[in-house]
Amino acid sequence: MKMIDAHIHLDHYKDKEIQVLMDEAGLIDALVSVSFDLESCKRNLQLASEFEKVRPAFGFHPEQPLPIVEEQERLFQWMEKHRTEMIAIGEVGLPYYRKADRKISAKEYTEYIALLEIFIQRAKEWKKPIVLHAVYEEAPIVCNLLEKYSWNRAHFHWFKGDQKTIARMIENGYFISVTPDVVYEAEIQQLVSIYPLEQLMVETDGPWPFEGPFAGRITHPNMMEESIRVIAKIKGLSVGEVSEKLRENTVSFYQI
Known part of the structure; x- marks a missing residue:
């Protein structure tokens, strides 16, 4: 079983943990390491130079205060x-959890x-896939923007949403990925039953911790075996069959 972790924050692990993960990554062909901010981008680029399996993605995670204009320009x-x-x-x-916690104003x-x-404009201009944090009521807003720019190389990681949005995403050809919580979360299992295998990938979102059989363990790409x-x-x-198809999907989507 060869696997690709379609979404991990490798730069958020400690150096010794990264080395252990890479030493134990015999089943892992590649890891898509996403970024949190500019410093995170730089760290992921460095990790990609150190480890052949690391494929860096650059961006700004929305569940944090917005960067000022000058910081955005530098990024x-x-x-x-x-x-x-x-x-x-x-x-x-989009900042679903910050909004839910009332940490941002309507203007923000x-x-x-x-x-x-x-x-999204840059993704289309540079012909790059885009990795999205957009769950529940945020997802339709993101779909509107993707449709506005006719860009469908979209990967909604750890997605959760209503049936109407799921149908829209499937129709538009968007991909989703599921984490190890598919092993014990009924909501994610239901999503997997609906979403076409041809548009699925697997991820860890590590170092985010998981429950069930993974409780108390450091999040490791090998957990995707159980997923x-x-x-x-x-x-x-x-x-x-499923393992090969998930790997094939990820290779094709990210052009690995």
Whole structure:
């Protein structure tokens, strides 16, 4: 079983943890390491130079205060300079959890949307996939922007949403990826039962911790083995068939 981790924050692990993960990554062909901000982008680029399996994505995670204009300009200038070295733009999106916690005003929320729109424009201009943090009611807003720019190389990681949005995303050809919580979360299992295997990938979102059989363990790409077994069971297919298709999807989407 060969696997690709379609979404991990490798730069958020400690140096010793990264080395252990890479030493134990015999089943892993590649890891798409997404970025949090400019410093995170630089760190992921460094990791990609140290480890052949690391494929960096550059962006700004929305679940944090917005960067000021000058910081945004520095980020986009740096991304422009290093765009041939990135596999995708990401992680970008909208601040669902900050909004739910009432940490942002309505005006600030429109600024998050404006920043995301620039990232989508750049994705199309640079012909790069875009890795999206957009769940529940945020997802339709992101779909509107993707449709506005006719860009469908979109990967909604750890997605959660309503049936109407799911159908829209499938129709538009967007990909989703599921984390190890598919092993024990009914909501994610239901999503997998609906979403076409041809538009699925697997991820860890590490170092985010998981529960169930993974409780108390550091998040490791090898956990995706269990994810794949559950996906195979849901789809009524062999583990080998599903494993190969998920890998094929990720290779094709990210042009690895």
